[in-house]
Amino acid sequence: MSHTINPYVSVDCVLLGFDDQQLNVLVVRQCSTGGAESTGSFKLPGSLIYMDESLDEAARRVLYELTGLSQVPMIQFRAFGGADRLENPDDAVWLKRFHNLEHNIERIVTIAYTALLRINRKVKLKEGFEAHWVPVSQLPKLAFDHNELVEAAVESVRDAAMLDTTMLFSLLPRKFTATQLRTVMETVTGVGYDFKNFHKKIAQMPYVVPLDEKEDGVSHRAARYYTFRRGKRK
Amino acid sequence: MSHTINPYVSVDCVLLGFDDQQLNVLVVRQCSTGGAESTGSFKLPGSLIYMDESLDEAARRVLYELTGLSQVPMIQFRAFGGADRLENPDDAVWLKRFHNLEHNIERIVTIAYTALLRINRKVKLKEGFEAHWVPVSQLPKLAFDHNELVEAAVESVRDAAMLDTTMLFSLLPRKFTATQLRTVMETVTGVGYDFKNFHKKIAQMPYVVPLDEKEDGVSHRAARYYTFRRGKRK
């Protein structure tokens, strides 16, 4: 990498997934040089930007380098620029080491992105990194102001989903049941849908198409699978 | 001002107003040193940030220094960080002069804010600046990527207004008629309301209270005035 680093601006990614129960965030921790033990606090995946890349490119790079995923739409939702974001000395030290910088960094503005992923997606993690899906309701204290970022990301996704629910399908597997869809919507938007009327709702969504397949191996009536077909008149 | 300037990050403000017909943006142009003639292209009001202020503080500072207004809520809606934002040499030169910098700037990420103002508000403009309200539909080519910022701001306000219309009242005078309110809503959100059903809608908004006052000096039946009372249940 011969890119020049911009020591004032970073991007951070709030990667959200859904485990059939609740929203989860992907947090990472750099393994110690030895390789066995991980140290330090968890963080959101992120990076300083290069001088010759756009913010969107930097966000895509972070996602790609960490997970190998490249075609995921990422949404920039807010910039965080408090003058005190590096007040914890550990965080400043980490930044300097991670990017092999010569000078101390006194101030960083970060541009926060979010992306919605299928949690069971096979992701090949960057070497030397420990990554976990953690329920947003049980987040430990993260580095920098990253807890605040997660909170803002969830809120932003919620607002966006109110205007257009179609983005939520990227949280679900390709085949999903009505209940799974309902749970996702309720969890993200916070509004409760009547279980019994939900099928009518689905029937009115041209982009949700019923399959002939059904669940298997459940100890009750098998649920029908649906799938999401984009372009079927939004 | 003994503040140190951060030469990589700026804020820009898309100040929107409504003139009973359409949305307008406040654009500025620095007067030439002589004072009489203005030169160069129009820009959005903005500034590099100081090392010891937050992004929100910088945005408030820009608004205050330009207009003297201080209690206006400003909403950060997007960061713009293309690597080519300074490709026009004039823009780079302007930046350097405006901030009395010694070195050339190669790259700037800007955090864009928007605020909704009453257009007829008395604003005392910063000296040495020429400022105009220009309809968003008739914007000239602005410096940097500022045309893009305006477009994104309008879209962002539109989305926000879909979820919560109360923000739109800051575009209206303290006393307004039903038609004025309807025009604002229709212009910003793009949805058309039936003129005849609109009064029912208003009656259901607890925060819109009818006054006993009416229009004066119009050559048709005088319209009733309403006012906005925040806190009357959302």
Place this chain on the structure above:
DNA sequence: GCAAAAGTGTTAGAAGTACACCCATGA
């Protein structure tokens, strides 16, 4: 009186809510 915009009431249809019952499956 005329033009121009404000204001009001009714009704049909669509969308949303509540609820009671039947169905399929594994244990």
Place this chain on the structure above:
DNA sequence: TCATGGGTGTACTTCTAACACTTTTGC
């Protein structure tokens, strides 16, 4: 056959949409 969650139909309520006529005011 029982427990568990999936699925459907129907009646009721609430929201939305379409529409025509009367009122006030300046000229």
